[in-house]
Amino acid sequence: MTDTDRPSPGSFADPGPDLTAAWSSLGGDPALLARVTTVERSEALPARLPVREVARACVGACALAAAELGARRTGPARPGRPPGPGVPAVRVDDGAVAAAFVSERHLLVDGRAPVSFAPLSRFWPTADGWVRTHANYPHHRARLLAALGTSDDPEKVAAALAERSAAEVEETVYAAGGLAVALRTPAEWAAHEQAATVARRPLVERGWLDSAPARTLTPVDRDPLLPAAGLRVLDLTRVVAGPVATRTLALLGADVLRLDPPGLPELSDQHTDTGFGKRSALLDLSAGRDTFEELLAAADVVVTGYRPGSLDRLGLSPEALAERRPGVVVAQLSAWGAYGPWGDRRGFDSLVQAATGIAVSEGSAGRPGALPAQALDHGTGYLLAAAVLRALVEQADEGGSRFVRLALARTAAWLLEGATPTRAPGGDRTAAAPGPAPAPVPAAGGSAADWLTETDSPMGRLRYARSPVSFTGGPRDWSRPPGPWGADAARWGTGPVRNGAR
Known part of the structure; x- marks a missing residue:
């Protein structure tokens, strides 16, 4: 979609306190917030809680982190093109954000709509x-x-x-x-x-793992500008939030290899929705340990989304990974946080909504409700990608292997902080009484088709939502469609690494 094809603009606004809070938690320079333009569409993601604002902040922070890293990696201008030393301008459109936050509901595979939840999930x-x-x-x-x-x-x-x-x-x-x-x-x-344990943690936990030398950021091409080009990402995540993060890193040019255990198939449509730009391989992390160590030795980033502690027993804690691969960035995701009495529990977005009070806040007539999107999953996914991008910038300045850590429950706490006063669905913040349940596919601003596109894939013809991560000169779409789950070899690409950052 070109600029002239974009839907008519909504109202333009400053970034706002939610983006400021997200960017601060990522350790970003507050001066860069001036590079962000927000297009507000009041009909997008209608809810009583400030879902639209939080979703916009998560995507905006991710896009700004991408633009920042892109500026650090932009080489000399080509003949006839002016130099671009500054951070590219970021545009966050509520319509694009809303469509992306329900990407699983916009997906069509040869015209067939996926089933999001099984009959006993309710x-x-x-x-x-x-x-x-x-x-x-x-x-x-x-x-x-x-x-x-x-x-x-x-x-x-x-x-x-x-x-x-x-x-x-x-x-x-x-x-x-x-x-x-x-x-x-x-x-x-x-x-x-x-809840008390989660509340004591920052939205984005960040830290050092060792004193590895500073990362050298080599130049990248600018047509389009791919801030993560040449970076190798091991994706050990499942379901939505983690795959959304790695899908975003793939959009930005990273070589993303998802690894899954052979005996635990991913849901096919879910894998299709979040598999854009990646390769997918099967690997038993115990029996195939030599293969994993070879992959780790060349990895820049490892993203994990399994239950806290489950990978530690395999020697895959952040500290152990950094010991074997100095300079790595380890990004961890969990439902409830890797601490507290629920620190070792499994969880999903819908369960976190129920436990934290979100479902009550969005319910009516004594019945629980739901957010207009799996916003905890999608929002946390974009924040996780942003945290990885910012860690790479910080490594270039200060060195050190790094970890970043997010939890759906902590994102839920952030969302609930904006719950008083509440809002009527689709309207401004008020003290409104409970209203109707959200629509099956929330409004995206204008027509949802404005934010959708199609491509052929090994699974058939796909209709899907475009990425909402947008900055001047950046990518418009993924470089490859998703492939079948587990169909690729457990190895990095055999061709030369272009624009590498190692």
Whole structure:
């Protein structure tokens, strides 16, 4: 889409406090915020909580981090082209952001729309309240049913849950390795020990792992400007937030290799939605340890999204990775945070919404609701990509292997900070009473088609949402469509590394 093809502009505004907070948590220079232009569309992502503002901030911070790194890596101007020493201008359009935050709902594969949630992934009434279950994956579904002692008949599941308290279901299902969370109000969550632990952490945790030499940032081409060109990223993530982060790094030019265990297939449509720009390989991290070590030895970034502690037992903690690969950036993602009483629990966006009080804030008539998008997943994914990009800049200045760490529950706390006063869905902040549930596909500003495009792929013809990360001279689209899950070899590209940063 060219500039002349863009939809009619909404209202233009300054970056605002949410982007300022996100950029500060990333350690960014506040002076660079002047490079950001925001296009506000009040109909985008309607909700009572400030979803639109937080989503815009996450994408804006990511785009600004990309522009900053791009400016650091821009080489001499070509003949006939002026030099570009400054940070490129960033444009954040609410329409593009809204479309990207529901990318899984815009995806079509040969005209077929994916199914986002399995029948047993939903809210259920209990004897004293509600629980939210997650059973999209077969192993989670089996554990849920085993914990409840019932078949997969939804009526029988409902009957089993109705006889128990929400807290009992939460503990019983988690003890069985399944996923169920009791619905809590914001106040109830605030009184929980996990909430208190999360609140004491910054939005983006950042730190040093060693005193490795400063990174040398070699020049990159500017047609288009790909800030992450030549960087090699090992992607050990699943589901949405982590893959959104690595999908964004792939957009910006990184060579992203996703590794999955052979016996744990990813959901096909989910992999298609977040697989743009990447390669996907299967590798047992224990049996294939020599292969992993070869990949690690040439990696610049390792992104992990598994349950906290699960990779540490394989010698893949940030400290262990940095010891074997000095200069690496390790980016970690979790649902509840890698600390506190829930630090070792699995989780997903929908469960975090239920536990933290978001579902109550967005509900009505005594029933829980949901955000207009999996905004915790998508927002945290863009922040994680931004944290990686900023870590690379800081390495060029100060050296050191680095870690960055984010949690969906901490992003939820940030979102809830803007909950008072609340807003009516689609309107300005007010003290409005609960309103209707969000639309199936939230408004994106203008027509959603303005932010969609199509391409051929090994899976068929794809309709998909464009990336909302936009800055002057930057990429418009991914360099390659997604391929089948696990179809690639577990090795880096065999061709020469262009514009490398090593």
